[in-house]
Amino acid sequence: MEKDTKMNSIPFTPLFYCSYCGVSAISKNLLENARCLRHPSGSGKGYHISYKGSEKEIYICRYCGLQEKSILVLTANFCPNYPYKLRKGRHSPAL
Secondary structure (H helix, E strand, O other), X not given: OOOOOOOOOOOOOOOEEEXXXXXXXXOHHHHHOOEEOOOOOOOXXXXXXXXXXXXXXXXXXXXXXXXXXXXXXXXXXXXXOXXXXXXXXXXXXXX
């Protein structure tokens, strides 16, 4: 009996990420129709906004330059240089 040497190839599905919290979804529609817990207006008061940049190995905060390996980790903490609310805004990934 011969072994099947064909590899089962799974097509790469790009993920869509929220700029505010880093949550990922398999479609832009699914992402943007769900409420975001880290929305600038307050927890659950707004919807996810899709990150416009491409997937990267390192994400950099647009305000202070902090580097993290994922948007989820980057947006988890507050940014000391956030320009709109003193000590209220989180890190935001640069494009």
